[in-house]
Amino acid sequence: MSVVDKVISVAKAEVGYREGFSNGHYNNKNKFSPAVPGLEWSNYQPWCATFVSWVALKAGVADLFPRTASCATGVSWFKNKGRFSEYPAVGAQVFFGSGGGSHTEIVISYDADFVYTVGGNTNANGSAEGDGVYSKKRARRDSYLYGYGYPAYDGGSVSADPNAAKYGYKVKATGTLKDVTGESPAKPKPKYEPFPGEAWFKKNPKSPIVTAMGKRLVAEGCSAYKSGPGPQWTDADRESFRKWQRKLGDSGSAADGWPGPKQWAALKVPKV
Numbered sequence: 001m002s003v004v005d006k007v008i009s010v011a012k013a014e015v016g017y018r019e020g021f022s023n024g025h026y027n028n029k030n031k032f033s034p035a036v037p038g039l040e041w042s043n044y045q046p047w048c049a050t051f052v053s054w055v056a057l058k059a060g061v062a063d064l065f066p067r068t069a070s071c072a073t074g075v076s077w078f079k080n081k082g083r084f085s086e087y088p089a090v091g092a093q094v095f096f097g098s099g100g101g102s103h104t105e106i107v108i109s110y111d112a113d114f115v116y117t118v119g120g121n122t123n124a125n126g127s128a129e130g131d132g133v134y135s136k137k138r139a140r141r142d143s144y145l146y147g148y149g150y151p152a153y154d155g156g157s158v159s160a161d162p163n164a165a166k167y168g169y170k171v172k173a174t175g176t177l178k179d180v181t182g183e184s185p186a187k188p189k190p191k192y193e194p195f196p197g198e199a200w201f202k203k204n205p206k207s208p209i210v211t212a213m214g215k216r217l218v219a220e221g222c223s224a225y226k227s228g229p230g231p232q233w234t235d236a237d238r239e240s241f242r243k244w245q246r247k248l249g250d251s252g253s254a255a256d257g258w259p260g261p262k263q264w265a266a267l268k269v270p271k272v
Contacts, residue, residue: 003153004091004180006059011106011118011133013191014055018132019047019121026131032120033069042069048104049074051120051133052093055106056151064151065093072101078149083167085148088115088140089159090175092148100146105136107148109176110160115140155180191271195264202258206232208272213237213259216267217244 001009020029032054033043042050049071056065066077075095078084088094088110094117096103105119115138121130138145150159156168158175165171172179193209214229214237222243225236238257245255245263254260 002155002180003059003061003064004155004157005177007055007061007091007106007151008108008118008177010059011055012108012135014051014120014133015118015135016133017120019130021131028121030120036067038067039069045069046121046130048119048121048130052104052106061151061153064153066149070101071095071097071104072099074104074149075100075146081152083150083152085150085159085161085167087159087161087164088148088175089150089161089164089167089169090157090177090180091153092150092157092159094138094148095146096144097146102144105138108135109174110140111174113140114138115145192265193269193271195259195261198258198260201233201238204233209269210237212272213267213269214240216269217241220244220247220267222247 020027028044028047030043030047032047032051034040036050036053036057039050039053047069050069052065053067056062066074068074074093075084088107090107090109092107094105094107094115105117107115107117109116117136117138118133119136120133122134122136123131124134150167150169152168156170158172158179159167159169160173160175162171193212196209208231210233211229211231214225217223217240218225218229222240224239224243229237241259242255242257244267248263248266250263
């Protein structure tokens, strides 16, 4: 896996993450700030730049990106190294707003008109209050898009900049990870909820895990629900899971409605 591939894979694997929610609104509490040495203080603050720093750290290329919670500082960091461009590049850090100080994301790919990104502290509808990590499609010539910082990747990347060679990149009018590596991008492994144990279910838990399980059972055609599913474990959950056990071919005590580890793994309950 190339260095660019690692960065993109780490970023894409976080799509779907949501920050904390309290008092009727999202509160900027996030898992990334406490995990980046030196940026622990930034929790509960806007965290788009912190997310990029976390991705770089997780991908093992922390020295190729600015470690900062400030977009403006990130712009200056790349400019001081002579690695800033108005053209997109695969794996670049893109900056938005006046002077690039409003928001930042990671470029996944680009074409003649759009740049495709993954960003933290943003949302689906483009309003000011971000709430999580999203895949985004941005117009390249939007005045809100300020420019791109080019990490000094070993082996380079591809860029729409006619002078890409001075950054160690190759010129390409449209760019994807395949253009960098010659391979299709690695797909992030799905994240599934670990088996909480049979005893946990026998305590009649109330948890979003139960809701997630119920939705998977419904999707598999194993519903015994008259309403829901919901977070409270009920007889309907047990009966629905019994249907799933029978669908798997289990019988007797292995189909008593109490989840077992192999049956749970086969259901692939998404991480909550």
